[in-house]
Amino acid sequence: MKSAAQTADSTSLFGEHTDEAECRRFQAAAEIAGRKWTALILLAGVRGAERFSEYRALAEGISDRVLSVRLKELEQEGLILREVTPTTPVQVRYRLTEAGSELIEVLHPLVRWGSKWRDA
Numbered sequence: 001m002k003s004a005a006q007t008a009d010s011t012s013l014f015g016e017h018t019d020e021a022e023c024r025r026f027q028a029a030a031e032i033a034g035r036k037w038t039a040l041i042l043l044a045g046v047r048g049a050e051r052f053s054e055y056r057a058l059a060e061g062i063s064d065r066v067l068s069v070r071l072k073e074l075e076q077e078g079l080i081l082r083e084v085t086p087t088t089p090v091q092v093r094y095r096l097t098e099a100g101s102e103l104i105e106v107l108h109p110l111v112r113w114g115s116k117w118r119d120a
Helices: 004-009 020-034 038-046 052-058 064-076 098-119
Strands: 080-085 091-096
Antiparallel strands (some): 080 091
């Protein structure tokens, strides 16, 4: 029979079994969500940004280079979709994917928690 300490190590707060693979998935998700500028970039998408310049304006303080790199990373992670229209000049638009929208929803309770404890 497992001791209380062993049970606590393998059980989440919700009483479900947590295995090593689940911990790795959590860590990967936390690293994506916690990277600098991720929340502001996704929030810019929620606010209607589509063009690079709109993202830059809504994510105040971010450099062009960093925004470009972060948009590519978020695209690779499946959180943002990059659409290229072959016109002259080429038009590039970005939009949140379903996963990006879901991440914003997941972050809302964390923001509320942070506000509560930062203001306390």
